[in-house]
Amino acid sequence: MKIAVVGANGRTGRLVVDLALAAGHTVTAVARDPARLPAFEHGTPLTARADATRPGSLHEPLAGQDAVVTALGTTGRRATTVFSAGAREAVAACRAGGVGHLVTMSSAGLDTSRLPFAQRLVSTLVVDRLYREIHRDLARMEAVLAESETPWTVVRVPMLKDGPPSAGPLVSYGRPLPLAGTAARATVAAWITAHLGDPEAFRRLVHLADD
Ligand SMILES: NC(=O)c1ccc[n+]([C@@H]2O[C@H](COP(=O)([O-])OP(=O)(O)OC[C@H]3O[C@@H](n4cnc5c(N)ncnc54)[C@H](OP(=O)(O)O)[C@@H]3O)[C@@H](O)[C@H]2O)c1
Secondary structure (H helix, E strand, O other): OEEEEEOOOOOOHHHHHHHHHHOOOEEEEEEOOHHHOOOOOOOOOEEEEOOOOOOOOOHHHHOOOOEEEEOOOOOOOOOOOHHHHHHHHHHHHHHHHOOOOEEEEEEHHHOOOOOOHHHHHHHHHHHHHHOHHHHHHHHHHHHHHHOOOOOEEEEEEOEEEOOOOOOOOEEEEOOOOOOOOEEEHHHHHHHHHHOOOOHHHOOEEEEEEOO
């Protein structure tokens, strides 16, 4: 398949690029500064330069892709529109370019209803307060996706960490996981890469965590 990864220089994005190359896909790594992309273990992607929030910037790199992954992020906890603005641009570009599947990352913190009481309390009183602005924009992003005509998948993850992938990740379609501590970026990248173009994942919120 032809795959584009937006945020390809990010810690999850670069893992998706490498795994998609390993799977034999033709990969376009989209980054604000392609010169800063790392050397990939499994091949060399095509590259494109784009600020994902700039109107129209994603149209050319996403045109004709079979699937697109956005793994945008922000530094700090200030108010941001990078997720929602990036999603609007990605959705418009996917629609114009005939893309078959759009996958984005979001946060498990958006729905803590199934966590055990103590964990929910910490999440509500501490985590959500700290990350309120990020969560607000991720919620706006999810709303943009929900309106999208392009089949989409939102992958909600708990706190991310580096390191090897989980051998048996916890996955829940729709309902949040009752216990979701952390997820290795490698776990998330592996799940996303394995489900590119998967109709079972279309228009689904997928909750993912390490076991
Ligand atoms: N960290 C966590 O614990 C956690 C928890 C829950 C959910 N998440 C979600 O996980 C996702 C990815 O996390 P991560 O740690 O892999 O991200 P990351 O390493 O922080 O990478 C984010 C990438 O986004 C790119 N980016 C930011 N603004 C951009 C723009 N306007 N145009 C193009 N690219 C832009 C950055 O590009 P540059 O390289 O040019 O700066 C960077 O490569 C995020 O959506 C985050 O909300 C994270």
